[in-house]
Amino acid sequence: MPGSRDADAIAIVGGGPAGALAAASLAQADRRVFLFDEKLAWEKPCGGGLTHKALEHWPFLRQAVVDRNWVTECELIAPSGHRVSFPLAHPIAIFSRCVLNGLLLDRAARCGAEIIRDRIVGLERTANHWQIRSRRSSWKVAYVLIAAGARNPFRRRLCQPLPPQDLMITAGYYIPGRSSVMRIQFLANVHGYVWLFPRTDHLSAGICGRMQQNSAAKLRKILERSLASFDLDYKNCAFYSHLLPSPRAETLHALAVSGDGWAMVGDAAGLVDPLTGEGLYYAMYSAELLSQALVNHQPDRYPDLLRQHCLPGLELAAKMSDRFYAGRWMGESVLERTIQFTTRSPSFRRLMSELFDGTEPYLNLRRRIYRTLPAMLFESLVSRCGGRAGRTATAPIAAG
Numbered sequence: 081m082p083g084s085r086d087a088d089a090i091a092i093v094g095g096g097p098a099g100a101l102a103a104a105s106l107a108q109a110d111r112r113v114f115l116f117d118e119k120l121a122w123e124k125p126c127g128g129g130l131t132h133k134a135l136e137h138w139p140f141l142r143q144a145v146v147d148r149n150w151v152t153e154c155e156l157i158a159p160s161g162h163r164v165s166f167p168l169a170h171p172i173a174i175f176s177r178c179v180l181n182g183l184l185l186d187r188a189a190r191c192g193a194e195i196i197r198d199r200i201v202g203l204e205r206t207a208n209h210w211q212i213r214s215r216r217s218s219w220k221v222a223y224v225l226i227a228a229g230a231r232n233p234f235r236r237r238l239c240q241p242l243p244p245q246d247l248m249i250t251a252g253y254y255i256p257g258r259s260s261v262m263r264i265q266f267l268a269n270v271h272g273y274v275w276l277f278p279r280t281d282h283l284s285a286g287i288c289g290r291m292q293q294n295s296a297a298k299l300r301k302i303l304e305r306s307l308a309s310f311d312l313d314y315k316n317c318a319f320y321s322h323l324l325p326s327p328r329a330e331t332l333h334a335l336a337v338s339g340d341g342w343a344m345v346g347d348a349a350g351l352v353d354p355l356t357g358e359g360l361y362y363a364m365y366s367a368e369l370l371s372q373a374l375v376n377h378q379p380d381r382y383p384d385l386l387r388q389h390c391l392p393g394l395e396l397a398a399k400m401s402d403r404f405y406a407g408r409w410m411g412e413s414v415l416e417r418t419i420q421f422t423t424r425s426p427s428f429r430r431l432m433s434e435l436f437d438g439t440e441p442y443l444n445l446r447r448r449i450y451r452t453l454p455a456m457l458f459e460s461l462v463s464r465c466g467g468r469a470g471r472t473a474t475a476p477i478a479a480g
Contacts (some may be wrong), residue, residue: 088111088112089111089114089221089222089223090106090113090114090221090222090224090225091115091116091200091210091219091221092116092225092227093117093224093226093227093232093234094116094117094226094227094229094348095115095117095121095181095195095227096181096227096228096229097181097363097364097367098348098364098366099115099117099228099345099346100184100185100188101138101184101364101367101368101371102225102367102370103193104184104187104188104191105191105367105371105372105375106371106374107188107193108192109371110192111374111375112194113188113194114193114194114196114219115193115194116196116199116200116212116214117195117196117197118197118198119197120182120185120195120197121178121179121182121185122177122181123177123178123254128175128177128277128284129151129172129173129262129358130172130174130175130180131361131437132169132438133437133439134360134364134438137365141173146175146179146182146183147176147280148174148176148279149174149258149260149279149280150173150174151168151171151172151173151174151261151262151277151278152167152168152260152261153166153167153168153260153261153262154168154261154263154264154436155261155263155264156263156264156265156418156422157264157265157419158415158418158420159266159267159413159415159416162416162419162423164423164429166422166433167433169433169434169437169439170437171437172436174262174277174278176280198214199215200212200234201213203234203237205341208222209341210223210341210342222341223341223342224342225342225343226238226342226343226348227344227346228348229347229348230242230247230348230350230352231323232348235348238342239336239339240336242325242331245290245291245292245331246325246326246327246328246331247291248272248288248289248291248323248324248325248326248357249288249289249291249294249296250286250287250288250299250320250321250322250324250357251286251287251296251300251303251319251320251321251322252285252287252303252321253286253319253320254284254285254317255283255285255307255312255313255314255317256283257278257283258280259283261278262275263276263310264276265306266405270289270293270299270302270405271290271293271402271406272287272290272294273287274286274287274302274306275287276312283312285307286303286320287299287302288357291323291326296321300319300321324347324357325352325359326352326354326357326401327352327394328354328398329398329399331350331398332350332395333391333395335349335350335383335391337366337382337383338370338379343370343379343382345363345366345370346363346364346367347359351366351386351390353397354394354401355397355398355400355442361438362394369382369385369386369389370382370385373385392443393441393442397442400442418432
């Protein structure tokens with residue numbers, strides 16, 4: 081409780097999915113855990129999508145009796161306005177972040193973690209423990225786990241903050257509506273995309289782009305043009321803006337995630353897919369890996385576990401990202417070619433479905449593309465020369 085002193089305790093700063101999952105895992109292993117968050121379960125701007133990969137890894141998220149929306153179809157839209165829809169082999173569960181955080185925090189509390197609604201304002205390291213201070217009290221703990229987002233105030237205290245080159249800006253609206261289709265619209269000259277993720281009673285409609293190239297105001301204008309093209313009324317809806325990590329390959333390769341008596345997980349550690357912006361899976365997985373290391377009394381193993389299980393795929397995604405958003409292939413932008421191949425090639429369409437539901441890892445992607453490229457080219461050529469799919473699967477819309 082506030083004011084208690086426990087030299088063997090672990091303090092978790094941040095009550096999002098990463099912090100809450102770590103709190104539950106550590107408390108289940110009979111570790112004394114204090115989780116601090118001044119807001120606890122609250123609505124957050126990101127989509128809240130959990131892929132089949134995540135639901136298989138943490139089945140309690142599938143089984144929980146809470147509101148979520150099951151998305152069964154994806155629509156991709158090229159900068160030119162051409163679009164393609166395809167079914168997902170495995171539905172994606174899209175949660176309100178308030179609901180998801182509440183579920184994970186309740187689970188942590190049931191496991192024995194002490195949830196404290198307060199803001200941590202100071203960390204001081206002594207010879208063998210941390211003294212942490214909130215606005216109302218202080219605690220003496222053995223270990224500090226930071227799960228408080230990409231620009232938390234403690235990152236500068238513990239290691240180097242992420243520079244603008246490794247951050248993206250998100251901006252968006254909550255718009256009333258229901259759907260079972262998620263939409264992603266790629267944009268010319270923007271390293272990012274517009275998304276429409278349908279939750280249970282509203283759409284999370286947003287845009288992301290690299291911080292170095294964009295401002296929130298610029299992205300907001302682009303988003304509003306796109307929403308108008310979808311006939312979505314955003315004018316009386318709540319607006320948000322947020323920063324997310326989008327690390328370069330060299331940043332991931334040299335990533336500092338832990339030190340003497342401390343570690344970071346999720347967004348705080350910079351563990352977000354630089355190609356898609358997906359963060360929930362990596363937030364929770366990093367929390368799980370750190371918890372394993374702490375339970376086994378081997379906290380120094382955490383960076384090695386990340387290098388084994390997470391970082392190779394993220395580094396490959398970072399290398400692919402520039403080529404995907406700004407590269408050209410066969411005389412056309414990669415974005416346009418992606419939509420064309422998805423439209424015309426059943427083999428490529430299956431590949432895209434598996435990428436979106438998380439069952440096709442990046443490390444297998446290049447090998448699979450090379451193996452199936454002849455079939456994809458043949459299917460695309462047949463469709464272009466009069467195949468039925470080529471005449472019906474695309475339709476132009478106004479680009480954002």
